[in-house]
């Protein structure tokens with residue numbers, strides 16, 4: 001598995017990461033979640049991304065992978081959901097980090113993101129200071145921001161962040177022209193979230209989920225059903241994002257081992273031919289003025 005530097009953090013992550021959002025509830029059984037998480041590491045993936053809001057995900061990572069903690073880079077997100085403490089305050093960030101350490105049965109977190117707080121909260125500085133204090137205390141290695149648009153631009157201007165997580169896919173290309181080069185200039189690592197745009201081509205009807213619904217609209221508007229054969233859609237979407245200069249890892253979310261294995265095989269095919277990559281960028285460029293990044 002290809003490992004890449006995540007900015008200047010000193011951490012190296014696999015080009016394909018595991019988005020652990022879909023092991024959030026009992027639709028994936030406990031044993032199945034354990035098998036999937038262990039398979040992730042056995043297959044050479046070393047980046048696992050979770051969050052406070054992903055239901056059972058953090059707890060399951062602790063339960064099934066604590067004994068292999070040295071084998072992977074653990075990324076999570078905080079900012080809300082700590083009992084007795086208002087969201088997006090100093091104490092909530094520190095409490096969120098402590099909670100994640102406890103749930104995931106570990107002494108340290110590798111990357112901790114502020115999970116998409118509004119611009120005003122970011123600019124008020126309290127939450128960044130709290131995260132940075134946790135880093136100084138050795139509870140986490142890299143303070144990071146997860147989000148898009150104006151908030152992401154502000155985060156890229158703050159050297160206390162070592163990495164960012166943002167939406168990048170065939171249907172979400174706003175970061176390609178400015179933010180990816182800017183992150184590279186500043187030595188910040190970039191994790192691409194929602195890299196398959198939720199694989200919306202699988203749905204005959206517009207999905208109810210907010211982001212997936214938007215991606216479904218974009219996929220239709222870009223005419224991609226007509227341009228890409230059904231059996232090639234996952235491959236093209238994954239190869240489009242995973243080899244973009246400046247993207248350290250693409251954290252595809254899946255609940256299925258077979259899809260995880262397929263994604264690894266597709267990634268190994270390398271970048272798309274330049275003309276195909278350029279054509280996908282052009283079809284988005286015709287629309288992108290109206291299409292902001294989807295949180």
Ligand SMILES: NC(=O)c1ccc[n+]([C@@H]2O[C@H](COP(=O)([O-])OP(=O)(O)OC[C@H]3O[C@@H](n4cnc5c(N)ncnc54)[C@H](OP(=O)(O)O)[C@@H]3O)[C@@H](O)[C@H]2O)c1
Pocket residue numbers: 018019020021022049050077115116146147165192193194195196197198199234251252253254255256258259260262263295
């Ligand atoms: N920071 C944030 O605010 C934020 C927001 C959203 C997501 N994220 C992170 O990004 C990760 C990925 O986002 P996401 O899961 O929303 O979107 P995604 O990775 O673009 O797409 C995930 C969907 O693609 C399907 N899929 C995966 N591999 C496939 C394959 N080979 N063939 C067909 N379908 C396939 C999965 O279904 P199956 O389960 O059936 O495989 C899942 O429904 C999350 O897990 C999370 O870690 C972060």
